[in-house]
Each structure stands twice: as structure tokens, then as C-alpha cells.
Amino acid sequence: MELRPILSAMRRNKVGAILIAVQMAITLAILCNSLFIVQQRLASSHRPSGMKEADVFVITNQWVGNPTDLAARQQTDMDALRSLPGVLGAYTTNSFPLSNGGQTEGCSLRPEQATPTARCAAYIADEQGLSTMGVKLVAGRNFTPAEVTQKAEGDQKLPVAVIITKELADTLYKGQPAVGKTLYITYHGSGIPIVGVVERLQVPWVGAGGWGSTFFGNSVIAPFRYAAQYSHYVVRAKPGLIGATMEAAREKLFDINRGRVVVKMQTMAEARTEAYRDDRGLALVLCVVCVVLLAVTAFGIVGLTSYWVAQRRRQIGIRRALGATQAAIVRYFQTENFIIAAAGVTLGVTLAIGLNLWMVNTFEMERLHLGYPIVGAIFVLILGQAAAFWPALRAASISPALATRAA
Amino acid sequence: MFYYHFGLAVRSLKRNVLLTSLMVAAIGVGIGASMTTLTLFRAMSADPIPDKSSRLFTPQIDVWGKVKSQTAPDEPDKLPTQLTYTDAVGLMDAHPAFRQTAMYAIDLGLAPSNPRLQSFQVHARAVYRDFFAMFDVPFQYGVAWPAGDDSAHSQVVVITRALNDRLFAGTNSVGQTLRLKNQSYRVVGVLDRWQPLPRFYDLEDKHQFGKTEDVFLPLTRALESHLDSAGGINCSGNSNLQSGWDGLLRSECVWLQFWVELDNSADALRYRQFLANYAAEQQRSGRFRWLPLTQLRDVRQWLAYSHVVTNEARLLVVVSFSFLLVCLLNAMGLMLAKIMGRARDIGVRRALGASRRTIVAQCLIEAAVVGIVGAFLGLALTLVGLWGLRSLLSERVAGLAHLDMTDITAAVVLALAAAVIAGLYPTWRASRVQPAWQLKAQ
Numbered sequence: 142m143e144l145r146p147i148l149s150a151m152r153r154n155k156v157g158a159i160l161i162a163v164q165m166a167i168t169l170a171i172l173c174n175s176l177f178i179v180q181q182r183l184a185s186s187h188r189p190s191g192m193k194e195a196d197v198f199v200i201t202n203q204w205v206g207n208p209t210d211l212a213a214r215q216q217t218d219m220d221a222l223r224s225l226p227g228v229l230g231a232y233t234t235n236s237f238p239l240s241n242g243g244q245t246e247g248c249s250l251r252p253e254q255a256t257p258t259a260r261c262a263a264y265i266a267d268e269q270g271l272s273t274m275g276v277k278l279v280a281g282r283n284f285t286p287a288e289v290t291q292k293a294e295g296d297q298k299l300p301v302a303v304i305i306t307k308e309l310a311d312t313l314y315k316g317q318p319a320v321g322k323t324l325y326i327t328y329h330g331s332g333i334p335i336v337g338v339v340e341r342l343q344v345p346w347v348g349a350g351g352w353g354s355t356f357f358g359n360s361v362i363a364p365f366r367y368a369a370q371y372s373h374y375v376v377r378a379k380p381g382l383i384g385a386t387m388e389a390a391r392e393k394l395f396d397i398n399r400g401r402v403v404v405k406m407q408t409m410a411e412a413r414t415e416a417y418r419d420d421r422g423l424a425l426v427l428c429v430v431c432v433v434l435l436a437v438t439a440f441g442i443v444g445l446t447s448y449w450v451a452q453r454r455r456q457i458g459i460r461r462a463l464g465a466t467q468a469a470i471v472r473y474f475q476t477e478n479f480i481i482a483a484a485g486v487t488l489g490v491t492l493a494i495g496l497n498l499w500m501v502n503t504f505e506m507e508r509l510h511l512g513y514p515i516v517g518a519i520f521v522l523i524l525g526q527a528a529a530f531w532p533a534l535r536a537a538s539i540s541p542a543l544a545t546r547a548a
Numbered sequence: 549m550f551y552y553h554f555g556l557a558v559r560s561l562k563r564n565v566l567l568t569s570l571m572v573a574a575i576g577v578g579i580g581a582s583m584t585t586l587t588l589f590r591a592m593s594a595d596p597i598p599d600k601s602s603r604l605f606t607p608q609i610d611v612w613g614k615v616k617s618q619t620a621p622d623e624p625d626k627l628p629t630q631l632t633y634t635d636a637v638g639l640m641d642a643h644p645a646f647r648q649t650a651m652y653a654i655d656l657g658l659a660p661s662n663p664r665l666q667s668f669q670v671h672a673r674a675v676y677r678d679f680f681a682m683f684d685v686p687f688q689y690g691v692a693w694p695a696g697d698d699s700a701h702s703q704v705v706v707i708t709r710a711l712n713d714r715l716f717a718g719t720n721s722v723g724q725t726l727r728l729k730n731q732s733y734r735v736v737g738v739l740d741r742w743q744p745l746p747r748f749y750d751l752e753d754k755h756q757f758g759k760t761e762d763v764f765l766p767l768t769r770a771l772e773s774h775l776d777s778a779g780g781i782n783c784s785g786n787s788n789l790q791s792g793w794d795g796l797l798r799s800e801c802v803w804l805q806f807w808v809e810l811d812n813s814a815d816a817l818r819y820r821q822f823l824a825n826y827a828a829e830q831q832r833s834g835r836f837r838w839l840p841l842t843q844l845r846d847v848r849q850w851l852a853y854s855h856v857v858t859n860e861a862r863l864l865v866v867v868s869f870s871f872l873l874v875c876l877l878n879a880m881g882l883m884l885a886k887i888m889g890r891a892r893d894i895g896v897r898r899a900l901g902a903s904r905r906t907i908v909a910q911c912l913i914e915a916a917v918v919g920i921v922g923a924f925l926g927l928a929l930t931l932v933g934l935w936g937l938r939s940l941l942s943e944r945v946a947g948l949a950h951l952d953m954t955d956i957t958a959a960v961v962l963a964l965a966a967a968v969i970a971g972l973y974p975t976w977r978a979s980r981v982q983p984a985w986q987l988k989a990q
Contacts, residue, residue, distance in 0.1 A: 156884065156973065156977075157884060160877050160880060160881040161881065163877055164877045164878060164881075167870055170870070171870050175867065178863070203655070203657055203669055204657065205657035205667045205729070205730070206659070206727075206729055206730030207729050207731070207773075247784075294776065295791055295792045295793060295796060297790055297795065298791065328788070328789075350859065371655065371776075400667070401657075401667075402667050402668055404655075419860065421940075422937070422940035423864075426864065426936075426937070426940065429936075430581060430867055433577060433581070433871075434871055437573075437574055437577060437874060437875055437878055438874065440570055440573075440574075440878070441570075441574070441877075441878035441881055441882065444567060444881065444882045444885055445882070445884075445885055447885075448884075448886075448888070448889060451889060452888075452889075500866075503862075504859040504862065504863055
């Protein structure tokens with residue numbers, strides 16, 4: 142394949158070739174980075190919370206008025222929910238994973254530490270907490286009913302025991318068994334004995350780079366019967382019965398006491414969708430942008446290549462008359478396109494890495510895996526070739542008789 | 549002469565419909581994408597209260613001893629973003645500012661007077677009466693409660709238009725009562741439509757881009773009724789938090805927002821001095837073992853400091869403007885193809901006496917026509933894009949996705965500019981066409 146005629150033809154059409162190359166370069170840069178971000182956001186939205194989310198729903202309850210018997214009301218509600226035929230377990234809490242609201246504490250190794258060893262989220266649960274959430278215990282034991290004490294909303298008392306997550310245990314005790322050690326909460330004097338370690342339980346917050354992202358797996362569970370004006374009832378339903386159980390639960394609660402507002406009742410699946418809505422939205426927007434960008438570049442290539450074909454009609458006709466096959470003509474234009482695309486793609490890989498580095502600095506993003514520019518480059522090359530194919534076919538069908546005609 | 553060029557332009561565009569539509573599509577799509585993200589970005593970074601943003605300030609005090617050196621108001625620091633109860637009361641009592649208010653968010657159960665209606669939750673804000681004057685809040689009926697009600701801890705409320713429509717069918721409900729958390733409150737005013745975006749006065753509240761509160765009540769009343777804060781209570785530092793309501797009030801947890809109105813820079817300077825003196829006094833009285841640094845920020849500085857514009861919005865703006873650049877290059881290539889494809893045409897016209905300037909004008913007008921049609925397509929696509937964003941993103945940002953006149957004008961101007969810039973090089977090439985070359989047999 143003689144490259145020289147192609148290169149000299151391109152030199153006469155420098156600007157057009159440069160335009161296509163630059164377009165492909167920018168497209169590749171945007172494509173790589175966008176797809177990287179999409180992959181990150183989607184992966185983040187699939188992070189397991191540590192709970193067995195299927196069949197779990199949460200009722201957010203707020204009492205109307207100013208009742209003084211919150212503890213009794215909470216107990217009645219819990220007894221009622223637990224007695225429902227479709228319910229396997231229930232407990233009351235201050236927050237839950239994917240709720241994007243909760244309490245943060247500083248977890249330390251020693252009582253006098255001013256800066257905590259690790260930040261952690263604090264969840265309240267009773268002895269049914271672990272089984273309702275479906276979290277897996279990997280060391281130690283669950284709370285005993287004796288360890289679960291009463292807690293009202295403003296109470297600052299410490300629990301008599303805690304269960305922590307494995308990630309927090311590793312951060313604090315670096316491989317040593319955590320069960321039996323004492324956990325200190327910053328600015329609270331006495332320590333709390335750790336009685337159990339669960340495999341995984343995420344903090345309530347899910348925002349990418351937002352609050353909680355630096356301590357995503359650090360949670361402590363404190364044994365309390367939580368009686369407050371505003372609290373969440375986490376309920377596990379029997380498999381397959383969640384819809385009916387939710388309705389039955391709402392009815393039962395209002396039967397007991399109409400002086401309440403069910404602020405929200407949602408399954409964990411709905412909570413997950415809502416929590417990651419922005420991430421999924423961004424991913425979709427970026428995907429749409431990528432598709433449209435590729436389409437625009439492809440159509441641009443089609444347009445410009447068709448123009449070049451039209452410009453060189455006579456030249457093509459002469460070559461055909463001199464014995465070039467149709468395949469050779471197609472090959473000519475494909476090669477020309479390949480050279481331009483190769484230049485564009487090389488520039489594009491550099492741009493992609495450069496753009497990523499700039500975003501790492503400005504937006505605190507992660508660095509691009511090299512796989513993205515490489516696969517992206519191959520894809521854009523193939524796209525370019527495919528876009529040039531139709532004009533190349535049109536060129537091949539130019540009749541050799543054109544060579545014999547004047548102008 | 550203009551109509552002649554215009555007619556020629558339209559005719560030449562019509563001759564090759566495919567190429568023309570590709571050009572229009574390139575410009576339109578590029579404009580559509582850029583304007584969508586730009587609208588969102590502008591809404592997020594807009595000044596929510598442009599008439600007063602330089603006269604409203606929020607003070608910050610380092611109650612946890614974490615900040616070692618004073619920074620400028622536009623620099624980030626680690627000061628707590630809210631005030632403690634002690635400081636809020638202290639600043640309110642000293643009253644050095646023209647207008648001031650402490651405030652916090654509350655979630656309450658509201659029981660309508662009609663017993664058959666279900667109770668529902670409302671989002672409320674506990675404020676002082678100055679709040680309404682400070683933030684230029686418009687009233688539909690009634691007025692804010694008088695200053696006496698603040699000191700008397702009266703059970704009065706101001707409700708929003710939406711809530712008034714829901715409870716009292718939109719009538720003048722001044723004087724009516726409603727029950728919040730088992731206490732009766734008398735309505736003294738109904739607000740007209742008011743939605744500052746973002747809700748700069750309380751960024752800890754998770755509804756910062758969502759709807760505003762439904763109910764406003766006196767802070768003194770809320771404190772007396774021990775109404776808990778629904779916003780963020782931050783006890784990060786050595787807050788010494790004890791149990792119970794009194795424990796919260798006595799602690800160094802920060803949970804109240806504070807805003808002052810200062811009419812000119814001299815007042816602002818005096819207030820800064822007052823804050824520094826207040827902090828020094830607190831140290832002298834033994835409350836702190838260090839000299840707490842203080843800071844005063846106006847609305848714009850506060851929004852920048854609080855990182856209100858998300859990284860995602862910025863990222864989308866970068867992506868869409870690169871997209872516009874690609875579309876521009878595309879349009880340039882297509883326009884080049886189109887114009888140079890008519891090189892003979894141009895050569896003949898030049899030979900017949902057309903000057904270079906005429907050719908240039910011709911080409912630029914063609915580009916402008918493409919730009920205008922592209923602008924319409926771009927606007928239509930922007931509407932589609934904003935609708936898409938609204939349904940995709942959470943309520944927090946969905947409320948921002950609206951097109952106004954400035955955006956529309958910007959879109960048209962941007963499209964025209966893009967098309968003309970894209971057409972500059974092809975026009976230059978067209979002006980260089982040699983009539984003699986083109987007239988020779990090819």
C-alpha cells in the first residue's frame with residue numbers, strides 16, 4: 142500500500158485532516174474520563190451495605206404533640222410489629238445505612254485522646270438488631286437482653302457494650318482480636334467493652350466524596366431501647382410478603398395510636414435507589430453525552446470524507462481506468478482515514494490522561510486506569526474506519542469512464 | 549444587498565440539505581448540551597438575594613480551639629459553621645447590629661383543626677422577627693409578629709402560602725389557630741411565594757435546594773417548648789455535652805445559625821471588632837482556655853466557603869463545553885466541505901466582478917443562518933435536557949433546572965457566535981479562491 146500518494150493528498154487538505162484528528166482526540170479524552178466516572182459511580186451504587194436488604198423495610202415514625210410516655214409507646218409499637226404474622230424481626234433506631242442521616246462519633250484507643258483514632262457512625266439497636274438487619278457476626282456475640290437499656294433522645298449515657306465492624310476493628314487494633322478490648326468514644330470518659338464484630342456495616346451517608354466517604358465502613362452498634370419523638374422502625378418481613386406486611390404494619394400502628402405521623406415508609410431497595418439517585422443520574426447523563434459525542438464525530442467524518450471523495454472524482458476515475466480495483470479504492474480511503482485517526486487517537490490518549498490529572502487536582506477524583514485510554518483508542522479507531530466506509534464505497538463505484546471525459 | 553446575500557445563502561443551504569442539516573444538528577446539539585449544564589451551574593452558583601447579599605453576614609466563633617491563625621473571609625478554615633446556644637444568646641443580647649436573628653430548623657407534627665384530617669409533618673424554622681425584614685420575605689396576608697412577641701415567647705406563627713392553601717383554602721387566615729406538637733399557635737402572617745436558591749441561611753439543613761420551610765415561629769417560644777433541632781447538631785470538638793435539653797444548651801455543641809444585617813462597610817468593621825472583643829471576653833471569663841478566632845462572612849463568601857456548587861455540576865460544565873468544542877470543529881469541517889465544494893461557483897462570481905468582501909459577507913451570512921436555526925434546535929434540546937435532568941437528579945437539585953430569559957438570550961448568542969467562529973476559516977479559504985483557476989477546465 143503506497144502511503145506517499147495518500148500523504149501528499151492529505152497535505153493539500155491539511156485543515157480538514159487536522160479537524161478530524163482533533164475532534165477524535167477530544168472525543169477520546171471525554172469518552173475515557175466519562176466512562177471512568179460512570180464506572181466509579183455505578184460501582185459505588187452497588188456497594189453492599191452489610192445488611193441483607195431484601196425483605197427489609199423502614200417506617201419513620203414521629204409522634205404528634207408532646208407525649209411523656211415515649212418509652213411505653215415505643216415498647217407497644219415494637220410488640221405490635223413483632224407480633225404481626227409477616228414479620229420476622231423489628232427494632233427501633235436513630236438511623237440506618239443509606240438513610241444519609243445519622244450520628245458520627247470519634248472512636249479511640251485511649252481515653253485521653255483529643256483526636257480520635259477513627260471516625261465512626263453510631264447506630265442504636267436492641268437484641269433483635271443484628272438479625273433484623275441481617276448483618277453477619279464474625280467474632281464475639283450479639284447483645285444479651287440485659288445489656289439493652291432505655292435511651293431517650295437527649296440522653297448522653299454510654300452503652301454497656303458495643304459491637305463494631307471488622308473494618309473499624311482492623312483500623313483500631315490492626316489484626317488483633319477486638320472482642321474483649323475497650324473502645325473509647327472521644328470526650329466521653331469511660332470505655333465500653335467490645336462484645337462482637339460484624340463483617341460489614343456501612344455508615345448512613347453515601348455521597349461520593351461527601352461526609353462518611355473517608356470512614357465508610359466504620360460503624361458501632363450500641364444496645365439501647367430507643368424511645369424518641371422521631372425514630373425509625375426497621376422491620377424484616379418474611380420473604381415474598383414485604384408488600385402486604387408493610388400495609389399491615391401501617392394499619393396496626395395507626396390502630397394502636399392515631400397521634401403519630403408516618404413520615405416515610407420505604408423498603409431498603411427504595412432507600413438505595415433514592416440514596417444513589419444523583420450518582421445514577423450523573424452516570425446516565427455522561428453516557429448520553431458520550432453516545433451523542435461519538436455520533437457527532439462519526440457524522441463529521443462521513444461528511445468530510447464524502448467531500449474529499451467528491452473533490453477527487455477525476456483522480457479516482459483515472460486510477461480505475463489505469464487498472465485499480467474497487468477494493469483498492471476502498472483501501473485507499475480507509476488507509477487515509479486510519480492515518481488521520483491514528484494521529485488523532487495518539488493526541489487523544491495524551492489529552493485523556495491530561496484531563497484526568499486536571500480533574501484529580503480540581504475535583505478530587507481518582508486517577509484513570511490505563512485500560513480506559515487504550516480500549517477507548519481502539520474503539521474510536523474502529524468507529525472512524527466504520528464512518529469512512531460508506532464514502533469509500535461511494536468512491537469505489539465511480540466509473541472509470543470519468544477519466545476520459547473533459548472536466 | 550443584505551437580502552440578496554440572504555437569499556443566496558438560503559438557496560445554497562437548500563441545495564445540499566444533508567450537509568446543512570448535519571451542520572445545524574452539530575451546532576444545535578452542542579448548544580443544547582452546554583446550555584443545559586450551564587443553566588444548572590448558574591442556578592447553583594447564583595446569588596440567592598442579589599439586592600442584599602453584601603449586607604447580610606454570618607459570624608463564626610472557634611469554640612473548639614481548632615483554628616490556629618486568622619484567615620481572610622474567602623479562604624477556607626476549620627471554624628464551626630454554626631453557633632452554640634450560649635453564643636447565640638450572647639450576640640442577640642448585645643445587639644450591636646441593625647437587624648439580627650438566630651435560628652434553627654425543626655420538624656414538627658401539625659394537627660389541623662379539622663379532626664378528620666390526618667396530622668402531617670411540617671418543616672419549621674425558629675427565628676426572631678427581624679428574619680422577615682432581613683431576608684426581604686414577602687407577605688401575602690398579615691405581617692411578622694411584633695418584637696414584644698419575641699420577648700414574651702408568644703405562641704404565634706407565620707405560615708407559607710402553600711400551607712395556607714392546604715389548611716385554610718388560601719383565605720386570609722390571620723387570627724386562626726393551628727396545633728403544633730400539642731400546643732396552639734395563632735397565625736399572624738402568611739408568606740407569599742418565596743424560594744431563595746440555595747437556601748443560604750442554613751446549609752446544614754438537608755433541604756438546601758428544596759422547598760423552604762412551611763412554618764416560622766419565634767425562637768424564644770421554640771426554646772421554651774424544648775423543640776429539638778432537625779438540622780445538624782455538631783458536637784465535634786470538646787463540647788462537654790450532658791444529657792437532656794439543658795445539657796444541650798450548656799454544651800459547646802453548635803446547632804444554631806446566626807445572621808446579621810449591616811448596612812455599610814463601617815458597620816461591618818465595627819461588628820468584626822465587636823466579635824473579637826466578645827471572644828476575648830469569653831476567654832477572660834474562663835469559658836475558653838484559648839483566644840477563639842472569629843470570622844464574619846457575607847452571603848457570597850459564605851456560599852463559596854460552603855462549597856455549594858457541587859463537583860458534579862462543575863464536571864458537567866467542563867464536559868459539555870468540550871462537547872461544544874467538538875461540535876464547533878465538526879461544523880467547521882462541514883462548512884469547509886460545503887463552501888469549497890462550491891469553489892467553481894465562487895470563482896465565476898469573482899470573475900463577474902464580486903469583490904472579496906462580498907464573498908466573505910456571503911459566507912458569514914450563511915454561517916449565521918446555520919447558527920440561528922441551530923439556536924432554535926439548541927433551545928429545544930436544552931428544554932429536553934433540563935426535563936431529563938429534573939427527572940434524573942434528586943429533588944435537591946431538580947428545582948434549579950429552569951430556563952429564564954437570560955438563558956435563552958445566552959443560548960441564541962452562543963449559537964450565533966459558535967456558527968460564525970466555525971465559519972471563519974472556511975470563509976477565509978473561500979475569499980482566497982482564484983477565479984482563474986476555477987474557470988479553467990478541471
